[in-house]
Amino acid sequence: MSITQAQTVPIPPLAGYSWHLPTVANWAEPIEWAKWRAQLRVPASFRALRPGTTVRTIAVANQKGGVGKTTTVAELGAAAAARDWVVRVIGVDPQKAGLSAWLKPIYPEGLEPKRRRSLTHVFHGACTLDEATYPTRFKGLYVVPAGAKLAGVEKDADLVGRELAISRGIQSSSLGIDLNLLDCGPTLGTLTVAALAAADEVIIPTEAGVMEALGVGDVYNTIRKVQEAYNPKLFVLALILTEWARSGVMKDTAIQLAADFPDAVIAPVRPSVKVKEAVGEEKPIRLHAPRDSAARDFDQLAGVLFGSKEAAA
Numbered sequence: 001m002s003i004t005q006a007q008t009v010p011i012p013p014l015a016g017y018s019w020h021l022p023t024v025a026n027w028a029e030p031i032e033w034a035k036w037r038a039q040l041r042v043p044a045s046f047r048a049l050r051p052g053t054t055v056r057t058i059a060v061a062n063q064k065g066g067v068g069k070t071t072t073v074a075e076l077g078a079a080a081a082a083r084d085w086v087v088r089v090i091g092v093d094p095q096k097a098g099l100s101a102w103l104k105p106i107y108p109e110g111l112e113p114k115r116r117r118s119l120t121h122v123f124h125g126a127c128t129l130d131e132a133t134y135p136t137r138f139k140g141l142y143v144v145p146a147g148a149k150l151a152g153v154e155k156d157a158d159l160v161g162r163e164l165a166i167s168r169g170i171q172s173s174s175l176g177i178d179l180n181l182l183d184c185g186p187t188l189g190t191l192t193v194a195a196l197a198a199a200d201e202v203i204i205p206t207e208a209g210v211m212e213a214l215g216v217g218d219v220y221n222t223i224r225k226v227q228e229a230y231n232p233k234l235f236v237l238a239l240i241l242t243e244w245a246r247s248g249v250m251k252d253t254a255i256q257l258a259a260d261f262p263d264a265v266i267a268p269v270r271p272s273v274k275v276k277e278a279v280g281e282e283k284p285i286r287l288h289a290p291r292d293s294a295a296r297d298f299d300q301l302a303g304v305l306f307g308s309k310e311a312a313a
Contacts, residue, residue, distance in 0.1 A: 012280035041266035048307035057180040059199035064215040065186035068205040069244035073183040079302030081140035085178040091146035091186035093183035105134035118147030129169025167198035197230040201237035208253040244268035269297040
């Protein structure tokens with residue numbers, strides 16, 4: 001693919017508002033209910049990622065469905081592109097209603113459907129990751145579609161070394177990508193293991209609640225296994241509290257996550273009907289409704305995680 005092909009829609013910085021979530025280094029307990037608000041927890045030890053000679057790769061994972069993994073990938077990808085990062089989002093979720101149904105690939109004119117490449121082809125050795133990378137209509141944002149038969153990778157024992165297929169693809173890439181964002185499915189099988197084996201960091205979106213906390217624990221157990229088997233440098237970069245609400249269970253969940261992951265960012269994202277509207281419009285929330293609370297929350301988190309190229313210069 002051409003690194004500049006087909007991209008016609010710019011992703012500008014969000015402007016026209018000055019309100020941000022308060023930022024704290026930690027929550028001092030006990031927290032009075034009257035003072036409990038949506039806050040961005042950024043530990044004093046945290047340092048923003050910077051684009052450089054090494055491509056950054058982040059897996060967005062949780063075994064529970066419907067917690068906002070695809071939304072997180074789309075919005076953080078768009079926010080990073082708005083900060084002049086060259087971003088590739090990779091669909092590692094075999095569900096049809098996945099990433100490339102939202103951020104659609106722009107295929108070369110005249111390319112027959114049977115010749116369109118996807119992550120499925122990468123796992124089968126039929127193409128490289130770069131050959132499965134297509135531009136979207138948004139500047140700086142590229143996509144690797146999952147492929148209709150990606151679920152079969154989980155069952156195909158003949159795919160020797162499949163856990164390292166994504167890692168090999170990223171390591172051999174020559175497209176000038178700054179950031180890979182991997183959209184994992186709602187399981188902790190081979191596909192998610194392959195994403196974690198390729199990643200430098202993990203972001204875990206979750207909702208509040210006991211069952212949700214157990215899901216985070218399961219993800220972390222898988223991370224530990226991947227660290228031991230494939231990727232010792234892997235660590236949890238951030239946890240996102242999606243559908244944030246001012247409730248006791250949300251307060252308890254946030255405090256527990258901060259204790260379990262002392263070096264990770266804990267970020268609230270407030271609920272918004274604009275998310276489904278943006279999917280229907282096939283564009284990031286920040287372009288569909290730039291003043292929406294969820295768009296602003298994701299943008300503020302991106303500012304913490306990614307900073308800017310200028311700051312790194």
